[in-house]
Amino acid sequence: MSREEIRQLEKMIEIVARAIPKETAAAKLYDKTAKSSVREMTRMLFGKLHSDAREHEQKLRATLNILRRDLVRMRDPKRAEEEAAAYAPSQEFNVNIRRTMRISKDLKELANEGLSVANDPSCLAMYQRMHEMSSEIQQLAEAEVEKHIDADKWN
Secondary structure, eight states: OOHHHHHHHHHHHHHHHHHHHHHHHHHHHHHHHHHHOSSHHHHHHHHHHHHHHHHHHHHHHHHHHHHHHHHHHHHOHHHHHHHHHHOOOOOHHHHHHHHHHHHHHHHHHHHHHHHHHOOSHHHHHHHHHHHHHHHHHHHHHHHHHHHHHHTTOOO
16 A cells, blocks of 8 residues: 555544544533433433434444554555454344444434323333433443444454
8 A cells, every 4th residue: 555545544543533532522511411401302402412422432433443454454464364364253242232222222212202292100201211221221332332442343
């Protein structure tokens, strides 16, 4: 690969690496705002912004890992081939984590719809619990993604 291609990849890595802390800070701000909001609609809005920012942060981290791997491949193709051969396990667990995240997102959306039309206290309680559970599941899945990214097992 040309030196220019390597420089371009290094620049992309720098941009993504700088974006991650900003996305993390935004997610924390949205979460804090959602939790401190008195109005349900504001809580839901900032909860969604928090969820979107966390998802974007995860995508940035995954992108950063991919870019870093590409840079290693560009600098040392032989080493990259050896590493790929040594690490070729099935990553079905990543598919399951992605499915879990989609399901928790769908569950949260259903809970939010239910909260808007709940017609009695027991329905309201059920939808509130669904919302809480979906958030807990999402946080667990996000933590697993972080662990997999750190262990270079995320694709």
